[in-house]
Amino acid sequence: MANLSQIRREKMLNFLEMLKEQHSDDVSLIAINQIEKALTSKKYGLVWEEHEEEVDIKMQTYIPVFKEVESKEIVGNPDSEQYNFLLEGDNLHSLKLLEKTHKGKIDVIYIDPPYNTGSKDFIYNDSIIDENDGYRHSKWLSFISKRLKLAKDLMNDMGMIMISINEIEVYSLKLLCDSIFGEMNYLSNMIWQSTPGSNTGLGIKTVTEYVLCYAKNKEKCCISSKPIVDDEKYVLQDEHLEKRGKYILNKLDRRMTGQHYSDALNYQIEMPDGQLLYPGSNLTKEENWNWRWSQNKVKWGIENDFIVFKKNRGKWSVYFKQYYKVDNNDNPINRSLPYQNLIKDLDGANSARGTQEVMDMFNKKAFDYPKPLNLIKYLLKIPAGQSVTVLDFFAGSGTTAQAVLELNSEDGKNRKFILCTNNDNSICEEVTYPRLKTVITGKRADGSKYSDGQKANLKYYKTDFVDKESEEIYDDLLKHITEMIQLQYGVKVDNQKYIMIMNDEEMDDFESSFHKHKDIEAVFINQDVLLTTSQEKLLQDINTKIIPDCYFDFELREIGELW
Ligand SMILES: C[S@@+](CC[C@H](N)C(=O)[O-])C[C@H]1O[C@@H](n2cnc3c(N)ncnc32)[C@H](O)[C@@H]1O
Structure with a gap:
C-alpha cells in the first residue's frame, strides 16, 4: 500500500547518502547532517500516511465539469430569481468546481462526513473501509483533509464551518482542523446528546456526538445569540x-x-x-x-x-x-443568551427523530442515520446574517436543505443552499432529490400531502468530465459554461441579466438589440468571437468575461492551450 510521505522521505534520505559520498568536506557534511536531522525528526501535530485517491488521479487526465439535468429543475417560487443547487457527484470534483464560482463566497459550511466507524459508512476508492483495514485512519484523514482545504478557500472572512463527528475521529479531526483553519480560529466543539441513553447494560454508554466549529477568521466571524422567546x-x-x-x-x-x-x-x-x-x-x-x-x-x-x-x-x-x-x-436591551457548547434537551433533536423524519417522507426507511432537522436548524441559527449561503458537501438525505428552507419560513431570513452528495446506492436520485421536491412542493412522491410546501427554486447538476486530450477541448468546455454561470450567480441564465454570446452572429444580434437590454449584470463571450470596433466600445462599460477561459483558465494553461 502506497505511503507517499514515507516513500518521499526515504528517497530524500538516499539522495543525501549520495551527496555525502560526493561532498566530503566539513561544510557540506554539516549541512547534509542538518537536513537529515530535519527529515528524520518527529514533528508536533498530526502525522499520517497520505494515500492516493482515484477521484484525485482522475483529474490528471480529465477536467471535471457540471451538467444540468434540466428535467429535475424545481420552481417553487416563480417570483424569485434565486436558485438553490443540488450537485451530484464526488465532492472533491464539486469542490474543485465551486472554487471557480464561490471562492470566498460561502458564509456557512455544515458537513456530516462518514464517521469512519469501520462498519461500512466510509467508502474510499470504491472500497468499504472496515475496522480491519490497517490504513483506516490515515485513509480517512487523507480523504477529509483534501476536502477541508478546498472548503476553507470557499469560506468568506466572516464564514464558519461546523462538522458533525463522533468519538472515533474527533481527536484527529481537531488537530487536522487546527492545522487547516488555525488554532486561533477554533470556535467550539459542541457536544450533542444524540441518544437519550438507558440504564441497562454494562460499561459506559456513549450518548453524545460532536459538532466541531471553526471560523475562517475568528475576529470577523459574527455569531448570533439565542433570543429569549x-x-x-x-x-x-x-x-x-x-x-x-x-x-x-x-x-x-x-x-x-x-x-x-x-x-x-x-x-x-x-x-x-x-x-x-x-x-x-x-x-x-x-x-x-x-x-x-x-x-x-x-x-x-x-x-x-x-x-x-x-x-x-x-x-x-x-x-x-x-x-x-x-x-x-428605559434603555433598549437585547434580551438574549449566548449559545453554549452543550446541545441537550433540544426538542426532537435526537438520532431516532432524524430517521423518523425521513421515514415520514418516504413511508419507509430510505436512509441510514440522517441528522434530525431540529439539530441542523439549531446550528444554522448560530451564524448571524440575513442572507447567508449554506454549503453541505456531505449532504446525504438532504436534511440541511430542508432545515434551510423551513428556517427561512420560520424567521423570514433568506438563506440559500448548495448541497453536494455522491449517488452511492442512488441516494442523490432516490432520496436527496425526492426529499427536496417533497419539501418544496409539499407533496410526497405518492401524491399525498406532506406540508404546505416551501417557496424555493432548485437546479440539479451532475458532475461530468472533459478529456484533457480532446481535440475540441474549447468546445467541450463551452458546453458546460451555462452551468457555471448559473451556479456562480445563483440564477437561471435567460440572456437578460446574464448574457452568453457564442458566435459572431449572436454578437451582432446583441449589438443591434442592445437598447432593449436593461440591468445587464455580465456578458460572457466565447473567445472565438471577433469583435468589431463598435462592439468593443459597446462592451467597454459592461462586466465582460471570456469563456471558457474565465472558468477554466488554470486547466487550459496547464495543458498548454493558454499562455
Ligand atoms: C453521514 S451521511 C450525511 C447525512 C446527512 N447529514 C443527513 O442528514 O442525511 C454522509 C453522506 O456523504 C456521502 N458521501 C460520502 N463520501 C462522499 C464523497 N466523496 N462525495 C460526495 N458525497 C459523499 C455519503 O453518500 C453519505 O450519504
Whole structure:
C-alpha cells in the first residue's frame, strides 16, 4: 500500500547518502547532517500516511465539469430569481468546481462526513473501509483533509464551518482542523446528546456526538445569540407596548440576610391610598427587608410607569415592570443568551427523530442515520446574517436543505443552499432529490400531502468530465459554461441579466438589440468571437468575461492551450 510521505522521505534520505559520498568536506557534511536531522525528526501535530485517491488521479487526465439535468429543475417560487443547487457527484470534483464560482463566497459550511466507524459508512476508492483495514485512519484523514482545504478557500472572512463527528475521529479531526483553519480560529466543539441513553447494560454508554466549529477568521466571524422567546415569559402589556415590548411583574421588595442588608434601602413608600409602607408590606421598619431600588429610582419609576401597586386581601404590594425590549432605565436591551457548547434537551433533536423524519417522507426507511432537522436548524441559527449561503458537501438525505428552507419560513431570513452528495446506492436520485421536491412542493412522491410546501427554486447538476486530450477541448468546455454561470450567480441564465454570446452572429444580434437590454449584470463571450470596433466600445462599460477561459483558465494553461 502506497505511503507517499514515507516513500518521499526515504528517497530524500538516499539522495543525501549520495551527496555525502560526493561532498566530503566539513561544510557540506554539516549541512547534509542538518537536513537529515530535519527529515528524520518527529514533528508536533498530526502525522499520517497520505494515500492516493482515484477521484484525485482522475483529474490528471480529465477536467471535471457540471451538467444540468434540466428535467429535475424545481420552481417553487416563480417570483424569485434565486436558485438553490443540488450537485451530484464526488465532492472533491464539486469542490474543485465551486472554487471557480464561490471562492470566498460561502458564509456557512455544515458537513456530516462518514464517521469512519469501520462498519461500512466510509467508502474510499470504491472500497468499504472496515475496522480491519490497517490504513483506516490515515485513509480517512487523507480523504477529509483534501476536502477541508478546498472548503476553507470557499469560506468568506466572516464564514464558519461546523462538522458533525463522533468519538472515533474527533481527536484527529481537531488537530487536522487546527492545522487547516488555525488554532486561533477554533470556535467550539459542541457536544450533542444524540441518544437519550438507558440504564441497562454494562460499561459506559456513549450518548453524545460532536459538532466541531471553526471560523475562517475568528475576529470577523459574527455569531448570533439565542433570543429569549417573548411570549414564553413576557405576557403582560400596557400602552408602551411598541417601544418597551411586553412585560413581567417582579416584586420590588425582598428579604435580605446579613451583609447584603442595606439600611438605605429600608425606607417608606406611599401607597395609592396614602398609606406609608416599609418593604415586606411592613408598617414599621424591620431590619431584614429591603426595596430593590433606591428612593430616587422609585420616584423615577412611578413617574415613568415602571412601578405597579397592587392590593390583595387588604394588603398592598409594590412591583416593578420588567419589559422585554428595554432595561429598568428605559434603555433598549437585547434580551438574549449566548449559545453554549452543550446541545441537550433540544426538542426532537435526537438520532431516532432524524430517521423518523425521513421515514415520514418516504413511508419507509430510505436512509441510514440522517441528522434530525431540529439539530441542523439549531446550528444554522448560530451564524448571524440575513442572507447567508449554506454549503453541505456531505449532504446525504438532504436534511440541511430542508432545515434551510423551513428556517427561512420560520424567521423570514433568506438563506440559500448548495448541497453536494455522491449517488452511492442512488441516494442523490432516490432520496436527496425526492426529499427536496417533497419539501418544496409539499407533496410526497405518492401524491399525498406532506406540508404546505416551501417557496424555493432548485437546479440539479451532475458532475461530468472533459478529456484533457480532446481535440475540441474549447468546445467541450463551452458546453458546460451555462452551468457555471448559473451556479456562480445563483440564477437561471435567460440572456437578460446574464448574457452568453457564442458566435459572431449572436454578437451582432446583441449589438443591434442592445437598447432593449436593461440591468445587464455580465456578458460572457466565447473567445472565438471577433469583435468589431463598435462592439468593443459597446462592451467597454459592461462586466465582460471570456469563456471558457474565465472558468477554466488554470486547466487550459496547464495543458498548454493558454499562455
Ligand atoms: C453521514 S451521511 C450525511 C447525512 C446527512 N447529514 C443527513 O442528514 O442525511 C454522509 C453522506 O456523504 C456521502 N458521501 C460520502 N463520501 C462522499 C464523497 N466523496 N462525495 C460526495 N458525497 C459523499 C455519503 O453518500 C453519505 O450519504
